[in-house]
Amino acid sequence: MNTVEPAHTAAPGAEHASSGPSVKLPRAGRKNRDWLHGLLMSAPAVGGLIAFVGIPFGYAVVLSFYNVRLGSPLEPSFFGLEHYRRLFTDPDQSGPFLRALLNNLTFAAVVVPLQTGIALGLAILLNRKLKAIGLFRSLFFMPVVFPMALVAVIWRLILARSEQGMLNSLLDTVSFGNWGAFDWLGDGATAMASIIVLSVWQGVGFQMVILLAGLQQIPGELYEAADLDRASRLQQFRHVTLPGIRGTLVFVALLTSVMSFRVFDQVYILIRGGGLAEDAARTVMYQAVTTAFDQNNVGQASAITVVFFLIVLVLTIVQRRLVRPDNED
Template sequence: MTAVQTARSTRSGPQKRPRNRDWLHGLLMSAPAVAGLVAFVGIPFGYAVVLSFYNVRLGSPLAPSFFGLEQYRRLFTDPDLSGPFLRALLNNLTFAVVVVPLQTGLALALAILLNRKLKAIGFFRSLFFMPVVFPMTLVAVIWRLILARSDQGLLNSALHAVSFGNWGAFDWLGDSATAMASVIVLSVWQGVGFQMVILLAGLQQIPGELYEAAELDRATAWQQFRHVTLPGIRGTLVFVAMLTSVLSFRVFDQVYVLIHGGGLDEDATRTVMYQAV
């Protein structure tokens, strides 16, 4: 019995040391990233939470006064504040619920389409990625010209030509039924290329032998996608969905430009970030 215990102890001893050493190495390698995350995200976020309990006025010589939960109470009970805030929060949720699955699904479809060894495939990848390079302010100005309410708007002009003059000028930005849809379309158009590149990198990490084995088993294209592609990029898909969700709650540039320069319906498209600014 003693010999067995001695043998077990000698076996477990060398195994624990490499594990502890790997854990220490991983901790040291992640320390710069963790330090940056704490310094540039954690501390500012905590400071913002603390400031929310104070009455702070930029440029005022008066010292900040402690308000406690008074500002939160007014945010949900004061009609002058709660109405616009809740409307902005609802618009943000609507934007996120539509954009996250739509943009992620479209990015995945484009990544699969461009994950091929064809001539000039690099050109098409660059073409789909190009809108990401444009600033959102410039994108909003471009789409303001496309969706202009007059007959000079590109979309209205195209529909007028296709319908042989039967289509009248429609206010895409000013109508509450299409204002949010317009913001969603231009946001997806500008950002889908970024998610596409991330998913394309994930697709290229899947070993080709898995697809060859699936073809030998006579798996259909849908079965290969379901049992080979999706499991291979599950982590990448989760990352893309989380990143898109975070960015969808930071919508500001396109809404601000279209409201102040394109006649966008403010009540139908105001967001929490826009309301705060």
């Protein structure tokens, strides 16, 4: 009787023997791959910065060493450090520049804490589950969408000197005709305050949206635990809300600082068309533009921008060190 030989069965795991163990990249290889991916993803932004910031700034540094006049048939001549010397020693150049720098510092010192505080208050107010809350968020954000030229024109009508100005008309009505007309833009005591109010109104919605996103990332369990501990609203704000959005607050403060130093549009429009007091409201960017295009002195304007860039860079680094989040090295 014939018997059938049993088929040889493979040893357990033999079917996987040919595939071999999974290959893992060494740690250095993974880091190099991640670095390459990060470089490729950031390439468009880095390219834009180089093309629209780095190259123009490098060209401005070069022009600051030359005597360049717009519309002049003469070739640019090498000036060395003369533009920088005049910027700090020549009264005709140093006076307006230092006054513009002081106005910039005053503007930033007021706008950064004021706008950040208002944005935080609005974000907390709008971080609620209410009907039509999206409508209220849109209304507060709407001024950000408006071009600064349009905002300046609107506030020129509000702050107009005549009795037809909206603010003067309101105050005259409230005071039963005893107010009269006041030149909010032309008076040196209120010119910078007018620019500050205008700028805060236009930009606070942008910071509000960023802070609102930060508030929504705080776990609700933290507030529930605070309620169980019978913490008051103020205690919850100090010990839960502020630590939860510390990094976001730092980012907003830095962003607002940079934007406050580059203020130009509203100042230029209101000085040229709204009767804004020039000496009381001129900024460094305004000084640079008028030097380049009104005085036809491109070299001096380039020196102003280079010095101002270095000042803003130093102030930004100092501010970054002072308000660094706890989770950063």
